[in-house]
Amino acid sequence: MITLIFTTHNGEHTLGRMLDSLRRVAIPRNGFEVIAVDNASTDNSRQILNSFADTLPIRILSEPTPGKNHALNTAIPLIRGNLAVFTDDDILADRNWLCALKDCADKRSDVDIFGGAITPYWEEPPEPWLHNAVSFGVTFGLTDPRLEDGSVSPDLVWGGNMMVRTRVFSAGHRFDVRIGPKPKQYIMGSETEFTNRLHRLGHKAWFCAEARVSHIVRSHQMELNWIIGRGYRYGRSRYLFDISRQRNSTGSSTFGLPFPRWMLRQFVQDLLFGHLARIRGNHKRAVQLLWNASFLKGYMHQAKIRTIQE
Incomplete structure (x- = not known):
């Protein structure tokens, strides 16, 4: 049954x-x-x-x-x-x-x-x-x-x-x-x-x-904020997945945070250019960049939580 x-x-x-x-x-x-x-x-x-x-x-x-x-x-x-x-x-x-x-x-x-x-x-x-x-x-x-x-x-x-x-x-x-x-x-x-x-x-x-x-x-x-929010949730999940597989290379820390410098730079860049694309009416590019920025934010947030818990 x-x-x-x-x-x-x-x-x-x-x-x-x-x-x-x-x-x-x-x-x-x-x-x-x-x-x-x-x-x-x-x-x-x-x-x-x-x-x-x-x-x-x-x-x-x-x-x-x-x-x-x-x-x-x-x-x-x-x-x-x-x-x-x-x-x-x-x-x-x-x-x-x-x-x-x-x-x-x-x-x-x-x-x-x-x-x-x-x-x-x-x-x-x-x-x-x-x-x-x-x-x-x-x-x-x-x-x-x-x-x-x-x-x-x-x-x-x-x-x-x-x-x-x-x-x-x-x-x-x-x-x-x-x-x-x-x-x-x-x-x-x-x-x-x-x-x-x-x-x-x-x-x-x-x-x-x-x-x-x-x-x-x-x-x-279908709303932009909901779609971007999924990127954040997936970023948190992806960090835990990488940890479980022992595949996340944390690289060098930035300001003492447990993720590589490139990740923070990429987050800032995607966030900035994503909002610029949104202002210019380029919806596809805006969603691509802001979703990725949200993903990176979630990933970094989960990495920080894990460090605090340890």
């Missing part, structure tokens, strides 16, 4: 659409159940979840501690299936989604981590210039459409469409509560930290191209 797990924090804008799509998915062999964790919502999320109790095999939990990973870890001990599928409250499930994941798992008994395709569902279509200005993968959580079935880097298994064999959790593994979505500023990459940690222990990852969901990209996520 498949246990499908997701969390929601004030997700009323997309939650009903997401749950309605689950009602239409084809039922995989041995069936599926849903565990939904209300993570300190203050909107109508709980009422929306309750409204689907008669039409979905759903169990609804509450986790008052803010943070997606806290909520996921709350659900893990209650998993009944031998396969745990993780998703978000802002996806639309393809009808064959769960069957395709189950088929991948049945064919690859040696694999413990599975990822599927995440395509966009735009509430507001992006401006044409945005396509080449930022990474849609990092910024909007979309997988590369060129990915095919096969062995894959754990970096390319993302939380909107991820499956893990339950035996992994039986061995004691959990999500890192220091990372991931929280009501305020947060570090991206909770699932990739988890999958990379498993991969270093010898667990294999596999991509299932036919297992598809669509990510609802909301209108406000």
Whole structure:
């Protein structure tokens, strides 16, 4: 059986659409159940979840501690299936989604981590210039459409469409509560930290191209400040990733800070020229430069935090 797990924090804008799509998915062999964790919502999320109790095999939990990973870890001990599928409250499930994941798992008994395709569902279509200005993968959580079935880097298994064999959790593994979505500023990459940690222990990852969901990209996520903010969050995540891989070369420090001088210079340069491009109306160049400046700011901030903690 498949246990499908997701969390929601004030997700009323997309939650009903997401749950309605689950009602239409084809039922995989041995069936599926849903565990939904209300993570300190203050909107109508709980009422929306309750409204689907008669039409979905759903169990609804509450986790008052803010943070997606806290909520996921709350659900893990209650998993009944031998396969745990993780998703978000802002996806639309393809009808064959769960069957395709189950088929991948049945064919690859040696694999413990599975990822599927995440395509966009735009509430507001992006401006044409945005396509080449930022990474849609990092910024909007979309997988590369060129990915095919096969062995894959754990970096390319993302939380909107991820499956893990339950035996992994039986061995004691959990999500890192220091990372991931929280009501305020947060570090991206909770699932990739988890999958990379498993991969270093010898667990294999596999991509299932036919297992598809669509990510609802909301209108406000087209705003410049939101897009640039993703760069900052990714920078913090990237620093932790580099540390875990022991690949970050800190180089010489600047004013005693634990990152190379070139990084601070590049940040100032990108910030300055990014704002100039914005004033001149060159939106594509402005987003490219300001996103990179935001990424560097996040990277340096996380490096500084780590130094203080040590």
